Amino acid sequence: MKILVTGGAGFIGSNVVDAYTGAGHEVVVVDNLYSGKRENLNPKARFYLMDIRSGEVGKLFEHERPDCVNHHAAQMSVPASVQDPVFDADVNVRGFLNVLEAARRCGTKKVIFISSGGAVYGDAREYPTGETYSPQPLSPYGITKAVSEQYLFFYNHQYGLDYTVLRYANVYGPRQIPHGEAGVVAIFMDRLINAKPCTLYHYADEPRGMTRDYCLVEDVARANLLALDKGSRGAYNIGTGVATHTAELFDSIYEAIKRRVKDLPPELKTPARAQARPGDLKRSCLNIGRAKEELGWLPGANLREGLELTLKWRLKK
Ligand SMILES: NC(=O)c1ccc[n+]([C@@H]2O[C@H](COP(=O)([O-])OP(=O)(O)OC[C@H]3O[C@@H](n4cnc5c(N)ncnc54)[C@H](O)[C@@H]3O)[C@@H](O)[C@H]2O)c1
Incomplete structure (x- = not known):
């Protein structure tokens, strides 16, 4: 075809x-x-x-x-x-x-x-x-x-x-680019690998961040x-039908990188916090x-x- x-x-x-x-x-x-x-x-x-x-x-x-x-x-x-x-x-x-x-x-x-x-x-x-x-x-x-x-x-x-x-x-997966507001997996991975701090967006009533279904x-x-x-x-x-909070996703990425990158600075383990942006869904x-x-x-x-x-x-x- x-x-x-x-x-x-x-x-x-x-x-x-x-x-x-x-x-x-x-x-x-x-x-x-x-x-x-x-x-x-x-x-x-x-x-x-x-x-x-x-x-x-x-x-x-x-x-x-x-x-x-x-x-x-x-x-x-x-x-x-x-x-x-x-x-x-x-x-x-x-x-x-x-x-x-x-x-x-x-x-x-x-x-x-x-x-x-x-x-x-x-x-x-x-x-x-x-x-x-x-x-x-x-x-x-x-x-x-x-x-x-x-x-x-x-x-x-x-x-x-x-x-x-x-x-x-x-x-998410291979070829996703970290430059932009979308693609949180690529953004977290890229920043942590380059020893830069990450920001976790969330609504006031849910400090673990939004939930998303990652495929x-x-x-x-x-x-x-x-x-x-x-x-x-x-x-x-x-x-996938599985909901994951952004904080959970961040921890999984941090741990996965830590297993491979031995000198990952420990202060990167706690991401900065920021209010959800306009258009951000609370859960999906x-x-x-x-x-x-x-x-x-x-x-x-x-x-x-x-x-x-x-x-x-x-x-x-
Ligand atoms: N990434 C996600 O999680 C996600 C979730 C739901 C839906 N989608 C949809 O999947 C599709 C692909 O997204 P992606 O994440 O691969 O993003 P992407 O930005 O990598 O892919 C979009 C592609 O379209 C091209 N493009 C943009 N404007 C164009 C134009 N005017 N003319 C010709 N080409 C143009 C870009 O150069 C790029 O190659 C999009 O329709 C997006 O809305 C993505």
Whole structure:
């Protein structure tokens, strides 16, 4: 199958490209390298340096005629979306619409759209949260993801374009970058390895920090493989169903690094504290029953194993 992956030079997208090429698919990558890196690009994939908002996207689709589009390209920072909701919507909604228009015009059969389980549900009362929970996003980023899901419904209804939505939990693992506000695993790891203090964001009533559902990127990539021919017109949570407080995560990372980096300064063991930022959810954890039943997907790694694997990659860099 020929698959066009937008955002295929990014952290998760590039791992998905590796899984697709590894399974023998022909892969085309579209990325403007806004946060993605050339070094992440799989040499077996054809790369186009292009913005998803560009007028050239239609021509590219006409030329490549992909069977399936896997849409990972996005402005993916929650705090950045609060600061500049116009830019967030421009990339995440207008850019996605540009891709959808190109896809339906050239006869693409399916779109796999990457949404966010945390950001779309908001601070859900149902916990772990299932896919039927009514979206209550608390950030412009969550709103653009929820809206994009609705566009898919329209494109299917109007043009018969098939789709699967994957609503990710907090993804971590090899290639995640520590530069930015998102990606707490990469940020903690990078700072501790460089003997710099960390900051733990929290709400006043929960000093252990927010809870998140952490899922390893290679498990997430496997869900993208399964979604190629399963999950028609469905939305699926991709997480672990296990909630971890930020303080717990920090301790696990600190201990994992301490086992390898002998001279880690002991004062780094206590992170600085700061108030949660606008848009930060208090808690997020996903019910993954539907992905198990309908996609045949289950996460393979627990957090400890996943952190070890990530640290091994980080120390080899
Ligand atoms: N990281 C997570 O925990 C997480 C959780 C839920 C959902 N997601 C979603 O997964 C997807 C990938 O996220 P990631 O963590 O790999 O981030 P990332 O920033 O590494 O990947 C995004 C990629 O999109 C590219 N891109 C951005 N704007 C573009 C544009 N206008 N045109 C073309 N390419 C553009 C970037 O260069 C980058 O390669 C995003 O849609 C994100 O919203 C991520």
